[in-house]
Structures are given as structure tokens and as C-alpha cells.
Amino acid sequence: MSSTETAVFSGTQQIERYIESLREPDWMLAIRRRALAAFNKMEWPTTEDEEWRRSDISSYDFDSYSFDKPGDSAAEVLSADGEQRAGVARFSDGSCSEISLDENLARQGVVFGSLSALLDGRSGNSSHEHAAALTAVRRLLEKRTADFENRLFAWHYATWNHGVVLYVPRWVEIKAPFEIQFATSADEALSAPQIVVVMEQGARATLLHSAHGADEGEVVLNEAIDIDVADAAYFDLFTHYDLNIDCTTFSNGRADVAKDAAFHSFVSSFGSMFTKLRFDAELNGTGGDIDLDGLYFGNQDQHMDLRTVQSHNAYNANSRTFYKGAVKDEAHVIYQGLIRVARNASQTDAYLTNNTLLLNNGARADSIPGLNINTDDVKCSHGSTTGKINPLQLFYLQSRGFAYDAARIMLVQGFLEQVLVRAPEPVQDWLRELVEQRILAQYDSDEE
Amino acid sequence: MNIKIKDLYASINGQPILKGVDLELNSGKVHALMGPNGSGKSTLSNVIIGHPSFQVTGGEVLVDGENILEMEPHERARLGLFLAFQYPVEVPGVTVGRFLKRAVDIRAGEGNTKGFVKKLREMMDYMEIDQQFINRYLNEGFSGGEKKRMEILQMLMLKPDFAILDETDSGLDIDALQVVAKGVNRLREGDFGALVITHYQRILNHIRPDYVHIMYQGRIVTSGGNELVDALEANGYDWIRKQYGIEEDSDVKPVTSG
Numbered sequence: 001m002s003s004t005e006t007a008v009f010s011g012t013q014q015i016e017r018y019i020e021s022l023r024e025p026d027w028m029l030a031i032r033r034r035a036l037a038a039f040n041k042m043e044w045p046t047t048e049d050e051e052w053r054r055s056d057i058s059s060y061d062f063d064s065y066s067f068d069k070p071g072d073s074a075a076e077v078l079s080a081d082g083e084q085r086a087g088v089a090r091f092s093d094g095s096c097s098e099i100s101l102d103e104n105l106a107r108q109g110v111v112f113g114s115l116s117a118l119l120d121g122r123s124g125n126s127s128h129e130h131a132a133a134l135t136a137v138r139r140l141l142e143k144r145t146a147d148f149e150n151r152l153f154a155w156h157y158a159t160w161n162h163g164v165v166l167y168v169p170r171w172v173e174i175k176a177p178f179e180i181q182f183a184t185s186a187d188e189a190l191s192a193p194q195i196v197v198v199m200e201q202g203a204r205a206t207l208l209h210s211a212h213g214a215d216e217g218e219v220v221l222n223e224a225i226d227i228d229v230a231d232a233a234y235f236d237l238f239t240h241y242d243l244n245i246d247c248t249t250f251s252n253g254r255a256d257v258a259k260d261a262a263f264h265s266f267v268s269s270f271g272s273m274f275t276k277l278r279f280d281a282e283l284n285g286t287g288g289d290i291d292l293d294g295l296y297f298g299n300q301d302q303h304m305d306l307r308t309v310q311s312h313n314a315y316n317a318n319s320r321t322f323y324k325g326a327v328k329d330e331a332h333v334i335y336q337g338l339i340r341v342a343r344n345a346s347q348t349d350a351y352l353t354n355n356t357l358l359l360n361n362g363a364r365a366d367s368i369p370g371l372n373i374n375t376d377d378v379k380c381s382h383g384s385t386t387g388k389i390n391p392l393q394l395f396y397l398q399s400r401g402f403a404y405d406a407a408r409i410m411l412v413q414g415f416l417e418q419v420l421v422r423a424p425e426p427v428q429d430w431l432r433e434l435v436e437q438r439i440l441a442q443y444d445s446d447e448e
Numbered sequence: 449m450n451i452k453i454k455d456l457y458a459s460i461n462g463q464p465i466l467k468g469v470d471l472e473l474n475s476g477k478v479h480a481l482m483g484p485n486g487s488g489k490s491t492l493s494n495v496i497i498g499h500p501s502f503q504v505t506g507g508e509v510l511v512d513g514e515n516i517l518e519m520e521p522h523e524r525a526r527l528g529l530f531l532a533f534q535y536p537v538e539v540p541g542v543t544v545g546r547f548l549k550r551a552v553d554i555r556a557g558e559g560n561t562k563g564f565v566k567k568l569r570e571m572m573d574y575m576e577i578d579q580q581f582i583n584r585y586l587n588e589g590f591s592g593g594e595k596k597r598m599e600i601l602q603m604l605m606l607k608p609d610f611a612i613l614d615e616t617d618s619g620l621d622i623d624a625l626q627v628v629a630k631g632v633n634r635l636r637e638g639d640f641g642a643l644v645i646t647h648y649q650r651i652l653n654h655i656r657p658d659y660v661h662i663m664y665q666g667r668i669v670t671s672g673g674n675e676l677v678d679a680l681e682a683n684g685y686d687w688i689r690k691q692y693g694i695e696e697d698s699d700v701k702p703v704t705s706g
Contacts, residue, residue, distance in 0.1 A: 390537075391500060391501075393537050393538075393539055395498075395499055395500060395521060396536070396537035396539065397539070398498070398520065398522045399498075399521050399522075399525055399530075399531050400522075400525060400547075400554075400602065400606070401555055401606070402522055402551070403520070403522045404522070406550075410542055410547075411539070413542070414542035415541055418541045418585075
């Protein structure tokens with residue numbers, strides 16, 4: 001249980017003062033205080049914990065990262081396709097720099113904007129939709145914080161300092177994607193963004209989200225994404241992590257998927273020295289459908305630990321995980337995937353696939369798929385491969401005139417293309433460019 | 449293009465396969481290379497293109513006087529050599545269209561590929577390949593016959609000076625065989641040359657060779673014209689052995705080159 005060392009975390013008083021300063025509804029403040037109490041009782045995950053066995057955070061001094069630290073830049077990355085957006089929310093070092101929402105959608109009751117503004121009533125909107133959104137956000141966040149699985153979760157819910165809410169009312173279908181950007185440029189700062197998405201019955205939407213930052217500055221990102229997809233709704237989430245090589249990224253995403261609803265997530269991991277991403281998706285209704293896709297490309301001496309959980313709690317639902325990536329230089333990527341099937345979840349159809357390509361000898365990858373099945377009459381499978389570029393493919397391309405390097409690039413691109421084509425269409429070309437840049441990036445291991 | 453193979457020795461995993469091959473090939477001509485399984489036909493074609501699994505232990509391959517054995521495979525391709533693979537390799541994630549565009553860019557020089565898509569569609573029609581294959585990943589999930597046609601389509605698009613067809617006929621039904629033969633014959637006018645490697649005479653009824661070479665136990669044992677094909681057809685490979693006084697060689701096992 002608790003130890004005196006963790007209880008005297010020097011950040012505690014700072015967090016307490018921060019919570020006191022907020023103009024939020026009592027229920028939200030109560031969540032924060034409960035989170036802080038849990039935080040004070042818990043210890044940071046260690047390599048003794050199965051999930052953290054290969055990701056050691058013992059050398060971090062999390063006390064030294066202050067939150068609410070201002071920076072000065074907001075790079076734009078995602079809007080490159082020039083296509084229409086249903087709404088845009090940009091944050092720079094925790095401050096909101098842009099919020100927009102298509103007027104037609106606002107009229108239809110869609111709520112999209114700063115979570116803080118929704119909570120403290122700053123938006124001045126007391127409409128029925130805002131009340132509905134607020135109720136839904138409260139219900140979801142209270143459910144999520146009923147207990148805290150580890151200290152990072154507790155830390156996040158106590159300290160989250162900016163965020164976005166997307167609320168789509170019943171049967172509203174939105175074609176153009178929403179976009180959220182969290183940019184950081186501060187140094188030794190904690191960035192704790194919170195995304196809350198509620199898709200009411202039959203609603204349909206796509207969200208493109210990226211967390212990125214300036215070329216310099218050491219930031220710890222501790223993000224949570226909480227999603228509720230109601231009956232017959234559909235939600236498509238793209239998340240992209242590309243903070244600079246001095247940063248640390250933690251993100252915990254959770255989606256509850258109801259009857260006949262569908263959820264698709266595509267995670268793209270490129271940045272940070274240390275990354276620990278986790279996405280838990282739960283099928284809670286018959287006929288639900290989950291697709292979890294991931295693309296990662298580790299280089300330099302990056303450490304990336306990616307975890308997915310597909311939980312079946314209902315009869316006759318489908319889930320599929322497909323994570324694929326490349327590792328070069330001295331990077332180390334860990335993928336952990338779990339299919340969990342509850343006792344009542346017969347007729348489950350679930351599988352997960354993880355394929356990693358090692359581009360040179362110093363690169364490492366661990367793939368740890370797992371099954372936890374508690375009923376009969378299910379179709380569950382997993383497969384993982386870790387390997388190098390196939391010399392026969394290389395020879396085949398060379399025999400057609402491709403030089404060695406060009407052939408290698410084409411094969412790596414081809415390998416990643418198979419998952420890349422599952423990303424939302426507006427970001428595909430942009431992802432292809434990032435992949436090419438990373439293939440070509442030079443690494444000097446002696447560089448300081 | 450003139451290709452001179454002189455006293456060529458090669459092995460795979462320490463097992464000698466080619467044991468002194470002498471052969472001269474010229475563009476403008478179609479050569480057939482026949483021989484029983486394990487005689488070294490595929491090894492010869494792979495060594496000419498530069499397959500990394502084979503070790504050349506002696507001899508040389510001269511293309512217009514220049515020894516190519518030290519060259520990278522892509523440099524040999526850029527000289528105008530082409531290999532239609534016995535077992536075409538699947539390249540997931542790379543579409544036929546993208547692959548061919550890049551390969552033609554390399555062969556013709558970027559900017560000299562005007563009308564590429566039109567040409568590709570025309571050649572696909574000619575090879576009776578569905579246009580949807582442009583967006584399929586190269587060879588992935590293709591049937592054996594589709595892979596072989598794809599090899600010939602690549603050849604038609606890349607227009608090599610000299611092509612080696614490594615058992616392109618194996619596993620093809622008669623319709624597919626005729627399409628493949630049609631593809632080769634299309635290039636035959638002019639300076640194009642080919643080495644058609646086969647175990648059977650069947651494809652040679654559709655691609656009439658100018659010269660026929662017979663390989664046995666890692667050597668060319670005889671060369672001639674179409675009469676050799678007829679003699680083989682009538683008498684089988686045993687006839688070659690007896691005719692040329694070759695001892696049964698228990699060492700020789702069928703070799704798959706991949």
C-alpha cells in the first residue's frame with residue numbers, strides 16, 4: 001500500500017492549490033480530489049508490474065515537471081490536406097488558441113470546444129444541448145474515475161489542465177472530420193490534456209487528433225481520451241504522437257462501445273524518447289464492432305511501449321487489432337495486445353495481429369499478444385511477426401533496376417502501407433511523407 | 449547485346465551446381481535452354497542476374513565484353529538484362545501501378561515516361577490482365593498463372609535488350625501459355641533477345657527458338673537448332689545422356705532457387 005516516500009510527493013501541494021483555483025462544478029472537483037487522494041496513496045508503476053515489465057520509469061523525477069507552464073508556439077501539422085473540417089480545436093501549452101465549429105452542426109446540437117469552458121459555464125451557453133453534453137461528460141468521467149488503475153491515471157485526473165469535448169446528439173451524422181491539436185513548447189512542463197467524446201445513439205463522426213511540439217523543450221504528456229459510443233453510433237479516431245526526442249508521452253484511451261455501434265481507432269506513434277500508449281476498447285453490447293489500428297516507427301534510441309486491450313462483454317461482437325511498425329537505429333518497441341472475453345460473450349469474433357520490421361541490427365522489438373477467454377463458442381486468434389527485410393524481395397526489386405537503398409525504402413513503405421491505408425483518408429498522404437522522412441533520417445549514436 | 453558465359457562455376461550452400469558453363473547469347477535471337485530437373489538451368493539464370501544466394505566459384509559472364517559478375521543486380525538490370533522469375537516474389541503494400549511506374553522511370557529515365565498509364569493499360573489488355581490489378585499489391589494473392597503473366601507484363605513495360613525466362617511455362621494451362629508466348633513474341637521484332645528456359649518442348653511450339661542449348665549436370669552438352677527439340681521430344685533426356693556419354697551423377701539433386 002502507501003509508503004511515506006510517495007505520500008510526500010512535493011507536487012501534491014501544487015496540485016491542491018491548482019484544484020482550489022478552478023471554477024469547475026463540484027462533481028469535477030470531487031473527481032480531482034479523489035484522484036489526488038489515490039495519487040498520494042499509490043506508487044509509480046514499476047517493472048514488477050506485468051504491463052510495465054519492459055518500460056522502466058524509475059529514473060523519472062516527475063515532481064520536477066510543473067504544469068500550466070506557458071510556452072510560445074503552436075505548430076500546425078494536420079490541416080495540410082486543406083480539406084474542410086467540422087470543427088477545429090488548437091491548444092498551445094495548455095492555452096486554447098483556436099476553437100471553431102461548423103454553424104450548421106452547432107444548430108443541430110453538436111457541442112465541440114474547450115472542456116474547461118463547458119465545465120465553468122464560460123461559453124455562456126445554457127442550451128439544452130450543453131446541458132445534455134455536460135450530463136454525458138459527467139456520467140462518463142465519473143465512471144472512468146470509479147477507481148484508478150495506476151498512479152498515472154490518478155495523476156492525470158487530478159491535474160488535467162486543458163481538454164476538448166465532442167458531443168454528437170442522436171442520429172447526427174458528420175462527414176467532415178473534427179480536428180484537435182495539442183502543441184507544446186515549454187520546458188520541464190507537464191501537459192495533461194483530456195479528451196471526452198460522447199456519441200449518442202446513431203451519431204457518426206471522425207476525429208483527427210495530434211500531440212506534437214517544438215523541436216526543443218522537455219515535456220511530459222499525460223493524456224487521457226475517454227469515449228462513449230452509444231447504440232448504433234460510429235466513431236473514427238485518429239491519434240498522432242510526435243513530440244520531440246526529449247519528451248515523454250503517456251496516453252490512456254478508453255472507449256465503451258454499445259449495441260450495434262462501431263469504433264475505429266488509428267494510433268500513429270513517431271515521437272518522444274519514451275512512449276507508453278494504451279488503448280482499451282470494450283464491447284458492451286451485442287453486435288458491436290471494434291477496429292484498433294496502429295502504425296509506429298521508432299528510431300534513434302526511442303522506447304515505445306504500445307498496448308491494446310479488446311474486451312468482449314457482450315454476445316456476438318467483433319474486434320480486430322492490427323498494429324504494424326518499423327524499428328531502426330537503437331530503438332526498442334514493445335507491443336502488448338490482449339483479447340479478453342467475458343463469460344457471457346459467446347459468438348465473439350476477435351483477432352489481433354502485430355508485425356514489426358527491424359531495419360538494422362541494433363533495433364529491437366518485443367511482441368506480447370495475449371488471450372484471456374472465459375467462454376466457449378468464440379473465434380479468437382492472434383499472430384505476430386518480427387523480422388528483417390526479406391532478401392528475396394530485395395533481389396526481386398533490384399532485378400528490376402531499383403538500387404539497394406531505393407528497393408529497401410520501397411519495401412519498408414510497402415510493409416507499412418498495409419496498415420497506413422486504414423487511417424482516415426485525409427491524413428494518409430501526410431503519414432506517407434512522415435514514413436519516408438523517417439526511413440531517410442540519419443542517426444549518429446555518438447551525438448549528444 | 450552479346451552475352452558470353454565462359455567456364456562458369458557456381459554453387460549454393462557449398463554444393464556445386466554449375467560446372468563449367470560455356471554459352472554465347474545474342475540479342476535479336478531467341479535461345480532455348482533445355483535440360484532435366486537439377487541440371488542447373490535456374491541457377492544459371494539467377495547467377496546471370498546476381499542472386500545473392502549463389503556463389504560464383506569460377507569463370508565469367510561478359511556483356512558486350514564487360515564482366516558483370518561484380519555488378520549489383522540493379523546495375524545488370526540497367527544494362528538491359530531482365531529475368532522473368534520461376535517463382536515471382538510477392539511484394540505486399542506495393543501496388544502494381546506504383547511499382548511499374550517507378551521501374552519504368554528508372555529504365556527510361558524520369559520524364560521519358562509520357563503516356564505511361566495508357567501504355568500500361570494497353571499492355572494489360574494485350575496480356576489479358578484485368579485493369580484492377582493496377583491497384584493490387586504486386587503478386588500478393590495472385591494465382592500461379594497471374595504471376596507469370598505479371599512477369600511478362602513487366603518485361604513488355606521495361607523493354608529489356610535481353611530477357612531470361614526461367615520456366616515461365618511451368619504450371620500454365622494452354623491458354624495462359626499462349627498469352628505468355630504472345631507477350632514474348634511481341635518484343636521479337638528488332639533487337640530483343642531471350643533465353644527461354646524450359647523442361648518441356650511445349651512452349652517452344654509457341655515461341656520458336658533460333659538456337660537450342662541442352663544443359664546436363666551443370667554444363668551445356670550440345671547446341672543446335674529446332675531439330676534438337678524434336679529429338680528430345682522423341683527420345684527423352686536419356687537419349688542425351690547416352691548420346692554424350694554422361695555418367696549418372698548421384699550428387700545431382702533438384703535445386704530450387706527461390
